[in-house]
Amino acid sequence: MNSKRISKSLRLWQVLMLAALFAFWHVATHPSLLPPIYFDNPNKAAFFFGQPLEVLGRIWAWFSSGSIYVHLWVTLMETALAFVIGTVSGLAVGLWLALSPTAAALFDPYIKAVNSMPRVILAPIFGVWFGLGMASKVALGVTLVFFIVFFNVYQGVREVSHTVLANARMLGASDRQLLRHVYIPSAMSWVFASLHNSVGLAFVGAVVGEYLGSSEGVGYLILQAEGTFDIDTVFAGILVLTAFALALDWTVTIVERRLMVWQPRSGETERI
Amino acid sequence: MQAAAPAKAPAHPALALEHISVTFISEGAARYTAIKDATLVVRPGEFVSVVGPTGCGKSTLLNVAAGLLAPSAGAVRVSGMPLAGLNRKAGYLFQSEALLPWRTAHDNVTAGLEFRGVEEGEAKRRAEDWLQRVGLRGHGHRYPHQLSGGMRKRVALAQTLILDPEIILMDEPFSALDIQTRQLMENELLELWSANRKSVIFITHDLEEAISLSDRVVVLSAGPESHPIGEFEIDLPRPRDVAEIRMTPRFIELHTRIWQTMKDEVLKGYEQQKNQ
Numbered sequence: 001m002n003s004k005r006i007s008k009s010l011r012l013w014q015v016l017m018l019a020a021l022f023a024f025w026h027v028a029t030h031p032s033l034l035p036p037i038y039f040d041n042p043n044k045a046a047f048f049f050g051q052p053l054e055v056l057g058r059i060w061a062w063f064s065s066g067s068i069y070v071h072l073w074v075t076l077m078e079t080a081l082a083f084v085i086g087t088v089s090g091l092a093v094g095l096w097l098a099l100s101p102t103a104a105a106l107f108d109p110y111i112k113a114v115n116s117m118p119r120v121i122l123a124p125i126f127g128v129w130f131g132l133g134m135a136s137k138v139a140l141g142v143t144l145v146f147f148i149v150f151f152n153v154y155q156g157v158r159e160v161s162h163t164v165l166a167n168a169r170m171l172g173a174s175d176r177q178l179l180r181h182v183y184i185p186s187a188m189s190w191v192f193a194s195l196h197n198s199v200g201l202a203f204v205g206a207v208v209g210e211y212l213g214s215s216e217g218v219g220y221l222i223l224q225a226e227g228t229f230d231i232d233t234v235f236a237g238i239l240v241l242t243a244f245a246l247a248l249d250w251t252v253t254i255v256e257r258r259l260m261v262w263q264p265r266s267g268e269t270e271r272i
Numbered sequence: 273m274q275a276a277a278p279a280k281a282p283a284h285p286a287l288a289l290e291h292i293s294v295t296f297i298s299e300g301a302a303r304y305t306a307i308k309d310a311t312l313v314v315r316p317g318e319f320v321s322v323v324g325p326t327g328c329g330k331s332t333l334l335n336v337a338a339g340l341l342a343p344s345a346g347a348v349r350v351s352g353m354p355l356a357g358l359n360r361k362a363g364y365l366f367q368s369e370a371l372l373p374w375r376t377a378h379d380n381v382t383a384g385l386e387f388r389g390v391e392e393g394e395a396k397r398r399a400e401d402w403l404q405r406v407g408l409r410g411h412g413h414r415y416p417h418q419l420s421g422g423m424r425k426r427v428a429l430a431q432t433l434i435l436d437p438e439i440i441l442m443d444e445p446f447s448a449l450d451i452q453t454r455q456l457m458e459n460e461l462l463e464l465w466s467a468n469r470k471s472v473i474f475i476t477h478d479l480e481e482a483i484s485l486s487d488r489v490v491v492l493s494a495g496p497e498s499h500p501i502g503e504f505e506i507d508l509p510r511p512r513d514v515a516e517i518r519m520t521p522r523f524i525e526l527h528t529r530i531w532q533t534m535k536d537e538v539l540k541g542y543e544q545q546k547n548q
Binding site for chain 2: 161163164166167168169170171172173174177181182185186189261262263264
């Protein structure tokens, strides 16, 4: 009860902070509220930093006219596809390499090389290969997600408790059953630990891909607005992206809680 | 070598470890011979405890019996047949946590049946029965982390015994429990065991536990090159209560005799650990 009250007042403070931030933004960029301190022209602050009311108006216009939905749909689809393909392939390759040491030894330097390469620079190449549609953005997102999942699965399989493994074998598990009942569940806990990261990076891949060349998507909207120095629209796009990134993260948390009930959470005292 | 009545060997002992040696090789380090020329025979239905100072290779010996570890020399025979690969007739109760953490208590108990392809309804029915037998009825839906240490051990016990193994290998299964829970578990183990006597190898460093549970106690020398240095028949009457039997004169007499053999080895083991 007490902790509930604390979290309630915490929420209130968090909202107040957001409101204060917007108020500060509004006051500092409004042409007539404050005399220009830094800039020589009262409109310059608004030009560089946008105006919150204008930004919110832009967002309102997008959603009320419905013009944003097609762009949001494209960005979210790219995110989802990049996430699913990256996770599944990372899981498969991670399991394979963790369970066959020869292949792991063979591929090791290449995996290290590809992982340390700044993969965002691949975006233009993907643009050439897959065109300016969704495929090139998905490809970029996959390269980002794959390695996170891959390394986590690889680690997860190698850190399976020897006792648990020996126990499963003594209970009569075949190699396939070991994979299904020991290695994959153990690896999944590591995958889930990295889920927040990989969903975030799938989103980054989609937006960056759009930003570097596209005809649809929220990244495309931002790119267009920047081309005409329309800072308000740029900020509106950023706010919408942030809100959806938060929503995705929240979804992941819910899914995680559902699927990982077997894992102890810190501070949990449900023993008897 | 045998201090008490020599074991008469029946045609086929349930489990026979014959002249087992185990040498570990690790890169950059010298070879380490954990066990040298150890012979241990377990008759059908016999409860044998193996005691010895810490680090004497008791667990190694058990892993050899389970087929998890191949011996460097010697042979393992299960009911007279040489063992190759895993010992399918044995159930293994581990010292550390061995339950599958992502399965509920109930699903942990059914795991072995599931691996063996037992039909689901049948597996469920037998699991319920076993959960009740180990005193965990109504706790089947809990995950291992939601259970206490003693309850986890009970789940592990049910998980192993549900498969009805002919040989049960136990590696200090109760060493992590507090003394009261431990005596409770020991009594339960004896009760479960006496219902349909299986062959048991019980590893422990606790001599009292060994005597109160077993038909025979085997003492191992301190490692390296550990080997049995004494065997003692425990002729205490059954059924036993592990807490009460410790007060009987015969128990104290046996304890004194076995401790005489064990004492020097324990001191040797302690010195070795100190000098490491």
